[in-house]
Amino acid sequence: MSDHTIAASAAEAAATAKRKGEHIRICLQEEVAGSGIETGLHKLRFRHNALPELSFEEIKLNTQWLGRSMKAPLLVSSMTGGTDEAGSINRRLAEAAEHCGWAIGLGSMRAAIEREDLAASFFIRREAPTVPVIANLGAVQLNYGFGAEACQRAVDIAEADALVLHLNSMQEVFQPEGNTDFRGLLAGIEQVCRKLAVPVGIKEVGWGVDADTAARLADVGVSFIDVAGAGGTSWSQVEKHRLKDELRKQAAEAFADWGIPTADSIREVSSRLPDMPVIASGGLRNGVDAAKSIALGASIAGFGRVLLPRAAQTDNRVSVEQLVEQFRRIEFELRSTMFGIGAATIEDLTNTERLYAIS
Numbered sequence: 630m631s632d633h634t635i636a637a638s639a640a641e642a643a644a645t646a647k648r649k650g651e652h653i654r655i656c657l658q659e660e661v662a663g664s665g666i667e668t669g670l671h672k673l674r675f676r677h678n679a680l681p682e683l684s685f686e687e688i689k690l691n692t693q694w695l696g697r698s699m700k701a702p703l704l705v706s707s708m709t710g711g712t713d714e715a716g717s718i719n720r721r722l723a724e725a726a727e728h729c730g731w732a733i734g735l736g737s738m739r740a741a742i743e744r745e746d747l748a749a750s751f752f753i754r755r756e757a758p759t760v761p762v763i764a765n766l767g768a769v770q771l772n773y774g775f776g777a778e779a780c781q782r783a784v785d786i787a788e789a790d791a792l793v794l795h796l797n798s799m800q801e802v803f804q805p806e807g808n809t810d811f812r813g814l815l816a817g818i819e820q821v822c823r824k825l826a827v828p829v830g831i832k833e834v835g836w837g838v839d840a841d842t843a844a845r846l847a848d849v850g851v852s853f854i855d856v857a858g859a860g861g862t863s864w865s866q867v868e869k870h871r872l873k874d875e876l877r878k879q880a881a882e883a884f885a886d887w888g889i890p891t892a893d894s895i896r897e898v899s900s901r902l903p904d905m906p907v908i909a910s911g912g913l914r915n916g917v918d919a920a921k922s923i924a925l926g927a928s929i930a931g932f933g934r935v936l937l938p939r940a941a942q943t944d945n946r947v948s949v950e951q952l953v954e955q956f957r958r959i960e961f962e963l964r965s966t967m968f969g970i971g972a973a974t975i976e977d978l979t980n981t982e983r984l985y986a987i988s
Contacts, residue, residue, distance in 0.1 A: 700730025
């Protein structure tokens with residue numbers, strides 16, 4: 630199958646839309662965090678600076694990424710798209726991101742490539758004209774008919790500043806419709822990196838990236854890595870709620886504690902690749918978690934499911950107002966953490982020696 634022949638039947642498109650809707654409902658209503666594993670951020674503390682010699686009002690969160698200015702080094706992590714409901718969620722998140730100067734990632738855009746009528750749910754540039762927007766496709770789709778042309782199509786649909794290819798091998802194993810042929814993907818990723826007109830990044834979906842994998846990705850031209858570590862949403866647990874196959878449903882329980890904790894993944898990747906922009910995501914809850922992640926070596930801190938309840942409200946005005954309030958709270962927590970350690974800028978936070986591990 631070539632890029633020119635990628636298409637989905639009406640039944641396949643309906644199944645994709647149904648799956649997207651189920652994912653939203655499950656993430657809102659079910660317990661889908663991994664059990665027996667945490668992000669590792671709770672094992673880190675900042676050493677308080679009683680005399681910061683700073684004015685709180687002078688603390689700066691602004692940064693640059695993907696050629697755009699951001700008011701804070703914060704990201705709405707890739708979550709959804711492909712249905713009317715998902716489109717509404719994306720637009721609310723985008724409006725709040727634009728208001729606060731955050732970057733925003735989109736959920737998998739496979740549906741939009743297969744069916745043009747589903748593309749509108751991923752077009753958020755109208756709501757987010759100035760902040761970085763990241764298009765998204767599953768890397769495994771490179772083995773199922775997608776190539777650089779389809780990847781560029783995703784970028785064009787979203788008018789995106791970058792593309793992220795997500796790695797979700799364990800999700801695909803437990804997903805009833807899963808695509809599990811991950812052979813030769815590194816070569817496919819290299820081709821996309823070479824041919825696309827925008828930077829190409831890699832993200833996990835909740836099980837983390839180790840240093841060796843990150844180094845292999847860097848060698849083929851990947852521009853940034855979203856570690857998306859363990860400790861937040863576990864997609865084996867999400868898919869468990871969709872499974873009719875009792876064997877796989879029971880097996881999913883054995884993987885509730887699978888993955889590399891977010892803190893460990895950030896530390897590994899940033900230590901091996903100090904010049905690689907790292908996005909910290911996977912179970913981040915607040916601005917203190919964001920500060921810890923940046924102090925560990927991340928450039929950007931991403932928030933996902935913690936934003937979903939407000940984004941999923943059907944009243945657009947109330948939803949956006951509450952999202953902005955939540956974004957502002959996270960920013961205030963980040964700025965307060967910086968004040969508490971005497972860091973005036975994000976660069977100061979990156980270089981701090983006041984983060985330490987507790988037993």
